[in-house]
Amino acid sequence: MIFETSTQVRFAHVDPAGIVFYPRYFEMVNGAVEDWFAQSLGASFKTMHIDGGYGTPTVKLEVTFLSPSRLGDELTIRITPRVLGRTSCHINVVFTGEGRDRLNADIVLVCMDLNDHKARPWPDFIREKIAAQLVEAPSQA
Amino acid sequence: MIFETSTQVRFAHVDPAGIVFYPRYFEMVNGAVEDWFAQSLGASFKTMHIDGGYGTPTVKLEVTFLSPSRLGDELTIRITPRVLGRTSCHINVVFTGEGRDRLNADIVLVCMDLNDHKARPWPDFIREKIAAQLVEAPSQA
Amino acid sequence: MIFETSTQVRFAHVDPAGIVFYPRYFEMVNGAVEDWFAQSLGASFKTMHIDGGYGTPTVKLEVTFLSPSRLGDELTIRITPRVLGRTSCHINVVFTGEGRDRLNADIVLVCMDLNDHKARPWPDFIREKIAAQLVEAPSQA
Amino acid sequence: MIFETSTQVRFAHVDPAGIVFYPRYFEMVNGAVEDWFAQSLGASFKTMHIDGGYGTPTVKLEVTFLSPSRLGDELTIRITPRVLGRTSCHINVVFTGEGRDRLNADIVLVCMDLNDHKARPWPDFIREKIAAQLVEAPSQA
Numbered sequence: 090m091i092f093e094t095s096t097q098v099r100f101a102h103v104d105p106a107g108i109v110f111y112p113r114y115f116e117m118v119n120g121a122v123e124d125w126f127a128q129s130l131g132a133s134f135k136t137m138h139i140d141g142g143y144g145t146p147t148v149k150l151e152v153t154f155l156s157p158s159r160l161g162d163e164l165t166i167r168i169t170p171r172v173l174g175r176t177s178c179h180i181n182v183v184f185t186g187e188g189r190d191r192l193n194a195d196i197v198l199v200c201m202d203l204n205d206h207k208a209r210p211w212p213d214f215i216r217e218k219i220a221a222q223l224v225e226a227p228s229q230a
Numbered sequence: 231m232i233f234e235t236s237t238q239v240r241f242a243h244v245d246p247a248g249i250v251f252y253p254r255y256f257e258m259v260n261g262a263v264e265d266w267f268a269q270s271l272g273a274s275f276k277t278m279h280i281d282g283g284y285g286t287p288t289v290k291l292e293v294t295f296l297s298p299s300r301l302g303d304e305l306t307i308r309i310t311p312r313v314l315g316r317t318s319c320h321i322n323v324v325f326t327g328e329g330r331d332r333l334n335a336d337i338v339l340v341c342m343d344l345n346d347h348k349a350r351p352w353p354d355f356i357r358e359k360i361a362a363q364l365v366e367a368p369s370q371a
Numbered sequence: 372m373i374f375e376t377s378t379q380v381r382f383a384h385v386d387p388a389g390i391v392f393y394p395r396y397f398e399m400v401n402g403a404v405e406d407w408f409a410q411s412l413g414a415s416f417k418t419m420h421i422d423g424g425y426g427t428p429t430v431k432l433e434v435t436f437l438s439p440s441r442l443g444d445e446l447t448i449r450i451t452p453r454v455l456g457r458t459s460c461h462i463n464v465v466f467t468g469e470g471r472d473r474l475n476a477d478i479v480l481v482c483m484d485l486n487d488h489k490a491r492p493w494p495d496f497i498r499e500k501i502a503a504q505l506v507e508a509p510s511q512a
Numbered sequence: 513m514i515f516e517t518s519t520q521v522r523f524a525h526v527d528p529a530g531i532v533f534y535p536r537y538f539e540m541v542n543g544a545v546e547d548w549f550a551q552s553l554g555a556s557f558k559t560m561h562i563d564g565g566y567g568t569p570t571v572k573l574e575v576t577f578l579s580p581s582r583l584g585d586e587l588t589i590r591i592t593p594r595v596l597g598r599t600s601c602h603i604n605v606v607f608t609g610e611g612r613d614r615l616n617a618d619i620v621l622v623c624m625d626l627n628d629h630k631a632r633p634w635p636d637f638i639r640e641k642i643a644a645q646l647v648e649a650p651s652q653a
Contacts, residue, residue: 100405100416101398101533105526105583106285106344107421112256112524116383119253123382134382135443139389144247151292157347160528161417203247206298241546241557242392242539246385246442248562253383257524264523275523276584280530301387302558388567388626394538401535426529433574439629485529488580 090222091169094124098162108157114192118182119147121166122198130218141212142203148177149197155190162186169224176200176208178219181226231363232310235265239303249298255333259323260288262307263339271359282353283344289318290338296331303327310365317341317349319360322367372504373451376406380444390439396474400464401429403448404480412500423494424485430459431479437472444468451506458482458490460501463508513645514592515548521585531580537615541605542570544589545621553641564635565626571600572620578613585609592647599623599631601642604649 096117104110126145127133138144158164164186172179177199184191202209211219237258245251267286268274279285299305305327313320318340325332343350352360378399386392408427409415420426440446446468454461459481466473484491493501519540527533549568550556561567581587587609595602600622607614625632634642 099402100420100527101401101535103528104523105279105528105530106287106342106347107528108287108347110260110524111288112253112260115253115256119251119383120381133443135441138246138382139442146247146249146298147252147295149294153290154288157287159417160421161415201247206247206249240543241386241561242394242542244387245382246387246389248387251383260524261522274584276582279523280583300558301562302556387561388569388624388629390569390629392542393570394535394542397535397538401533420528428529428531428580429534429577431576435572436570439569483529488529488531 091167091224092125092129092222093168094121094128094166096120096164096166098158098160098164100160102158103160108159109191111154114152114154114184117164117166117184118194118196121168121182122180122196125168126215129222130215132212132215138203143209143212144201144203145198146201147196148199150194151196152192152194154192158184158186158191164191170219170222171195171224171226173211173216173219173223175210178211232308232365233266233270233363234309235262235269235307237261237305237307239299239301239305241301243299244301249300250332252295255293255295255325258305258307258325259335259337262309262323263321263337266309267356270363271356273353273356279344284350284353285342285344286339287342288337289340291335292337293333293335295333299325299327299332305332311360311363312336312365312367314352314357314360314364316351319352373449373506374407374411374504375450376403376410376448378402378446378448380440380442380446382442384440385442390441391473393436396434396436396466399446399448399466400476400478403450403464404462404478407450408497411504412497414494414497420485425491425494426483426485427480428483429478430481432476433478434474434476436474440466440468440473446473452501452504453477453506453508455493455498455501455505457492460493514590514647515552515645516591517544517547517551517589519543519587519589521581521583521587523583525581526583531582534577537575537577537607540587540589540607541617541619544591544605545603545619548591549638552645553638555635555638561626566632566635567624567626568601568621569624570619571622573617574619575615575617577615581607581609581614587614593642593645594618594647594649596634596639596642596646598633601634 102113169181182194200211243254310322323335341352384395451463464476482493525536592604605617623634
């Protein structure tokens with residue numbers, strides 16, 4: 090299953106060249122992952138961080154910026170979980186607008202205990218939800 | 231040749247988990263690339279963007295976050311150019327502090343004309359400087 | 372008339388103390404002003420900046436942070452225009468959540484020509500819309 | 513006594529209009545206050561937040577943006593403590609570059625206990641340092 094959310098390119102996102110300053114894309118990515126956890130996996134970042142004492146930092150990412158985004162662009166963000174490990178999860182994130190992909194990101198999240206900052210297994214209720222959403226990556230042959 | 235600069239983990243960089251929020255690392259990466267261009271390649275972003283009408287957006291990045299950084303950490307940032315194309319440049323960026331690597335990034339920059347947002351050849355004076363600094367990536371055999 | 376929009380406190384907004392880092396509030400304020408212009412005054416920032424060659428920078432602000440906001444809080448933002456000048460506009464902005472005001476801001480915007488960075492009169496269609504929305508500040512006697 | 517530090521206008525600070533996006537000024541203000549505490553008052557934010565369990569949030573600010581700052585500008589930031597209360601401190605912050613003041617801010621900081629998010633008295637060693645630096649505001653008669 091693919092989780093879908095949307096965002097708008099704000100004045101705060103755009104650089105002097107008139108296009109999104111790429112660190113701002115990662116704020117949008119992080120917001121989309123927040124939405125995925127809250128709306129689709131049943132775990133808000135508040136519940137996780139404040140009440141549960143665990144978080145889900147990004148440990149690896151590969152991103153290709155495919156075409157620029159400009160002030161006012163409406164973007165669709167799609168999150169597809171690809172691989173689920175005991176303490177990690179690989180997701181693919183694509184930003185699209187007006188039929189053009191803007192960026193394609195492969196991201197590895199881990200479940201981290203906030204007390205010792207070490208990886209820990211996903212809580213079962215999150216694991217089950219992610220497992221049910223897994224979509225195999227298309228073969229690149 | 232390896233370009234080296236430094237930064238400090240600021241309150242503005244740190245998340246509720248007490249570690250650097252990863253989009254803030256990319257602001258630091260961008261700042262380090264700015265320093266590299268201004269201090270080592272002889273082209274400030276002001277000169278490039280405002281006077282020259284060209285910029286150097288990031289089109290691809292692969293980043294591994296190796297260990298967390300905390301408020302107050304002093305970080306050394308090293309930039310090594312690896313491959314120089316007609317309109318692009320591959321660089322490796324490493325953040326280190328207290329003997330621990332924090333992140334390792336392989337980044338592809340392009341030289342972009344700000345009028346038509348298309349790739350253009352590097353100006354000669356930049357090309358020559360980068361060419362003189364190229365360091366082959368260590369073989370991974 | 373009071374313009375109303377809403378926002379959510381994101382992971383990206385929150386500091387190590389668990390509350391909104393105040394510069395992030397101003398990103399939210401700016402986003403709310405963007406929404407006001409686009410949705411209520413008929414002028415998106417894209418239309419203004421890119422097509423029209425004018426913008427509306429903030430020249431003065433007085434802000435009181437009344438109570439902290441935490442990760443996940445849903446906030447209502449209200450914008451009330453108070454005074455309309457030839458080239459400026461005074462607005463009041465209030466953030467509220469769960470019955471508590473979080474911040475109260477009095478902000479002066481100007482209409483600025485982006486070519487010479489000088490103040491210019493508001494376009495008539497914006498002036499008329501703002502004029503129709505003006506609400507006198509409550510007397511503080 | 514006036515504490516002085518400096519900063520440079522980075523690509524990350526600048527908006528599509530070519531000038532500093534004002535929320536970024538507050539990141540610079542916060543960084544300058546961090547420097548003041550660490551370098552002049554003997555209390556780094558790390559020591560305060562992580563080890564000491566207290567912080568110093570901003571509760572009120574009045575800012576006038578006097579002239580725009582552009583990519584590459586070198587700015588001097590001056591912090592002058594004006595009034596010291598039991599749990600609060602009023603400071604004046606001025607950004608200057610090339611003889612032009614860019615912004616003038618009057619800011620009220622409080623000392624806050626991070627456990628209950630309530631105001632608490634300044635630690636004595638900070639109070640003494642601030643007290644020794646107080647400079648009365650010039651009369652506006």
